[in-house]
Amino acid sequence: MKKIGGIIVAMVTPMDDFQNISYIKTKKLLDYLLSFDIQGIFILGTNGESYVLTEEEKYYFSEFVIKYVNKQVQVFVGAGLDSTRDTIKFSKEISLIGADALSIVAPSFVAPSQSEVISHYEKIADSVNVPILIYNMPSKTGINMNPETVEKLSKHPNIIGIKDSSGNLENTKGYIRLCNSDTFSVLSGSDSKILDVLQIGGDGAIAATANLLTNNDVNIYKSFKNGNIEKAKKYQDNIEPLRKLLHKGTTPTMLKLILNSFGLDVGSARFPAIMDESESMLIQVKEMIEYYKHIGVI
Structure with missing residues (x-):
């Protein structure tokens, strides 16, 4: 697998009116996202509601997305579960349906030690032939992947990178400093830090805002690569109105509400998360969408 880079969309999981996964809506969302110069689709992450989906649902959704994308871009599948045994079992199942890489989030609830985390990832990486992407999400898991831990894991031939959603640049700098940049990718999982x-x-980045601001987020990366930092900063700043609204609801309720209002029907989030469809909130969403249309972002 070539080294990971660029903008990868942390895609939401579309639902129907009964909170079941909607494959019709998934097709339409994928068609929209694949019309831009993205480098990949990341499914079953935080914004993909993996934590409220059954393993069976995740398997069939992954199979559908992988087949529909049909190698146009890379597909990254969230396969992390809390136990090492269950993660290995599920990862083996997903590895057979053509995922380009598996995203494995650190175990949650009872935060393991760094040595336990190393053992967890090494056992998984030893058990599957699909590349592993570490997913660092300390605000949800209760554990941060220390740079020294990631340095050790980066030496495993089947562990190819990390998505860092810690929001701590010193943390990210540690990964970059200690890991081999020729073989190991460090990706931002915090949309406010893509350019940083x-x-x-x-x-690059695995970005939830790219569900809506797809071209804008791609242009952060392209402008940076072209040496136009001023332009890249403008595109980075464009994300802020969306991010402010996203913080007003439980993940991913606001993102789904915004996508629905924009015309990309992705349905509601699965309970217990409840979408705020009050008049005042819908007005804020409409104003934000109109602003983005006015400045030519969407």
């Missing part, structure tokens, strides 16, 4: 991570030597 690129500037300190990172490789």
